[in-house]
Amino acid sequence: MNSKVVTRFAPSPTGFMHIGGVRTALYAWLFARKHGGRFILRIEDTDKEREVANSIPHIIESLTWFGIEWDEGIDRGGPHAPYLQSKRLDLYRAYAEKLIAAGHAYPDPYSESELEALRNEAVGKKQPFLFRDHRPAKLSPWDGRQPLRFRAPRIARYEWNDLVRGRLSAGEEAIDDFILIKSDGYPTYNLAHIVDDIEMGVTHVMRGEEFISSTPKFLSLYEALGATAPAFATMPVILGPDGKKKLSKRDGAKDLLDYRAEGYVPEAMMNVLALVGWNPGTDQEFFSKDELIAAFDLSRVQVSGAHFDEVKLLTINQHWMRTLSDEEFIARGDFHDADREKLRAAVPLLKERARTFREARDMLAGELACLFEKPALNRGKLVAKEPADRPGMTKSALEGLLGLVQALPSDVSTGTVKETLMPLADAEEKKGKGGRGAVLWPLRYALSGQERSPDPFTLVALLGAAETVSRIRAAIAILEG
């Protein structure tokens, strides 16, 4: 029974995908995987005016990066191909003819201006405009140039079950004679998605709450077609970062692939997105893809809207970056021309400090640049005693370091460096002149040229004894000069 589950994600090619759409796709996909079912990617391109060029490959790239894979769909075919609605017009036409024959559909006889006049009249009387009040007395045959309308039944109260929200209902005003086929020959969403869901055997439909109020349309159309409606599951909205409104492209929602460019890993995106609107009922915060599939449950999907927290995303992204092997980290970090050997050595440092790959790249060019090139030292900085508790720098401290570093083996661990150098710093501390800082600050600055850097022992280990000696000598030279 579980193996019969079929879900789908059916975006229209109107541009990029934002996290709201991706999350809906994620839940539909998780549900299919959880139940050993199939997941379909269908493209709903029935509005040729709003279509944006190249949307389809962009959507495919987005979902692929994100980590969702589909069993049938636009680019890989399947038993119900094609998965592009504009290539299925004959099918919608056949269903439309069936509806006409059964008396469930009729051609709209009004011109645009006539319809406009009727609508204005109703508005003038402060009445809601209902097309069904203006149905033509005599039905003329449909020539395919007029819009085809659904003859909506009058039902006092629609009620249905929602897998997330339970009992939902709507009054009879929720449904009017809506258009099935537009005058340009393309079906509307209302007809096309239902025909496809029937043909493709979709069992569970996940979608946003903006579809709740049009569900009566869908139910009555299923009934007119003599088909059983699938189960519905309504997803909560994802709200914009600052406002309370639904996240939308208009309000600056980001392209999913922008997150890739900013250095987020898809594991983190999936983890975070799954948790906006769903939770496992436990305290677990980190979920791998497989763990999500195992834990996902529609009954624990939230009913109210939620904000997407990019700060939390940073934390979770850092977690998933740290789970990568050093090789994967380098391969996925897009570090182009960095010195491979130094880069390899720097990875543990990057894993500790960077929350995104972009941050990691910035660090390599910024505070970690000293790993790759000699820093430019500045005499004023060398001797400055700012902030107040800074000890300043003495030639004797640097020379003491020099002696110890020269004795280090060429391949040395951070721990050994620390064991070797700390006694000098501790001795300085006993003298009470600036404490350990009297040694450690000069070392940090000589090696990094910066006031903020990784700890100096790590720097020595990464740079090697020879380079360390060279940099300390450079600092001494500046002090003397």
Place this chain on the structure above:
RNA sequence: GGCCCUAUCGUCUAACGGCUAGGACAGCGCCCUUUCACGGCGUAAAUCGGGGUUCGAUUCCCCGUGGGGUCACCA
């Protein structure tokens, strides 16, 4: 405006009608550390308002308020 959905810390959320309303992120403090970061420990922070049902409401019901959605030849 009609209809529909919804309401727990700043944010994401947990809590068969029953412990001092729990966790995470962010915040704050302390420790570690001459810096930053990491890490450890700790701390502050919430049930929208009013009725009702009940021995007992975060939980169930009603009203109000706030927020959202929808009323297309868009999906």
